[in-house]
Amino acid sequence: MLLTVAALAMIACEDVVVKDISDREVVLLSPQDSATFNSASYTFWWNPVESADGYQLLIVSPDLQQPAFVALDTTITKDKFTIDLANGQYQWCVRAVNSSYTTAYTCRVVTIKK
Template identity: 40%
Template sequence: MKRLIYPILLLFIFISCEAIFIEDISDTKVILLAPTNNAEVVTGSIQFNWEEVIDASEYNIQIASPSFNQANQIVLDSVTTSSIITKELDVGSYEWRVKASNSGYQTNYTTNSFTVK
C-alpha cells in the first residue's frame, strides 16, 4: 500500500507545480497582420494572420458584419491553435478580432476593420 501512495503523491506534486508555472499573458497584445486596419480586400477566400503570442495555447477569432458594436451578423467565432485562418466573405464591411489564451490567462481582443470589394 505504501508503494502506491508515494507515486500518487509525486504525481499530485507535479500537477500542482505545473499550475504554478502558467505564464500570465493578460497584458500581452495580439498583433494583427492582415487584413490591416481599414484595408480593402477582394471578395472570396480571405486569409487572416496574426503574430503568435508566446505562451498562448489557443486563439479566439471573431468576425462581425459590419462591426461588433452594430453586428448584423457574427460571421465567425472560432478557436484555433494556429495564427492563420481562411474564410470566404461576401462584399461588405467587417471587423475582425483575436484574443490569445492559455490554461490560466487570456489577452484582450485586438480589433481591425476592413472592407470586402
C-alpha cells in the same frame, strides 16, 4: 525516498502553473486596417503570443460594438485562418487564450467588394 517525492511534487507543481497572458497584446499582421479586397478567399494572420494555447477569432459585421451578423466565432491553435466572406464591411478581432487567462481583443476593419 522522501527527497524523490519532494522532487516529483515540485515538477508536478511547475506543470500546473499557467502563465498570465492578460497583459499581452495580439499583434495583427494581415490584412491591414481598412483594407479592401475583391478576391474570394482571405487569410487573417497575427503574431503568436507566448504561453497562449490558442486564439479566439471573431469576425463580425459591421463591427464589434454593434454586430448585426457574426461571420465567425472560433478558437484555433494556429496564427492564421482562411475564410470566404460575402461583400460587406467586417471587423476582425483576435485574442490569445490559455486555460486560465485571455488577452484583450485586438481588432481591425476590412471591406469585401467582389
